[in-house]
Amino acid sequence: MLGGLVLACACLSAVAGGSSSDRPKISPSMRFEWRGESPTDDCSRTCRVWISAVGPVTDHTPRDFEAFASGKDVRGATLVLDSEGGSVVNTIEFGHTLRRLDITTTIGKTVVAAADGRSRITLSPQAACESMCAFVLLGGARRFVPPQARVLVHQIWLSGKRERAETASYTADELVLVEHDIGSLARYTIEMGGSIELLETALRVPPWEPLYRLSSDEIQRMGLNTVGFSNVGLSNVERLFDVQDRRIANGE
DSSP, X not given: OGGGEEEGGGSOTTTTGGGGTTOOOOXXXXXXXXXXXXXXXXXXXXXXXXXEXXXXXXXXXXXXXHHHHTTSOOTTOEEEEEBOOBBHHHHHHHHHHHHXXXXXXXXXXXXXXXXXXXXXXXXXXXOEEETTHHHHHHTSSEEXXXXXXXXXXXXXXXGGGGGGTTTOOOOHHHHHHHHHHHHHHHHXXXXXXXXHHHHHHHHTSOTTSOOEEOOHHXXXXXXXXXXXXXXXXOOHHHHHTTXXXXXHHTTO
């Protein structure tokens, strides 16, 4: 029964207004792939690698990730999210798995382009993490939100009624379900080291309104970004996005 509750913007972007209308149609459940820079002869042993996580969180997602990770050395890896959200209860389970495996989380999109007759794979920060994806991000032991990435939040709602949220009627059992999952999500948020302000902000945006985009200050304040520049240099996840090259180019 708990699997029926999602954040309202777990539906495709048409319901959420124009904030993510450029998102292409993607898989019915989040899919995972090992990706790495190519061509490899351009970067030798320094090629960057990551786990691409694209699509919504469903009741299959925690099990799918466990199957993906089986037999692989994923501990301490970087998971790159491009997702419109999904199920509350499965996000909580998935987030706990990420923390147990010491996974780093970030937001991005794998880009495959052809140049000089060769295929080149890079990672772009131009991606969105919507709705429950923000709470998946929170599951990372280390979290990095590139300045170009978008984090958008929305209210929790019953999945079967999100299309007609304003006019639907609700039973007492359904309201109990919503309140139960809000409580579970609040506890998860605190356990993961996030601020309850994240959940409070999401709950202020009803499902019939556009998603709310978090500012860089809110992202930092809510605990969604824990990686930054330091005196000891760049972290591995920042290097995924060529942050060092951009700082040099900007004269920083």
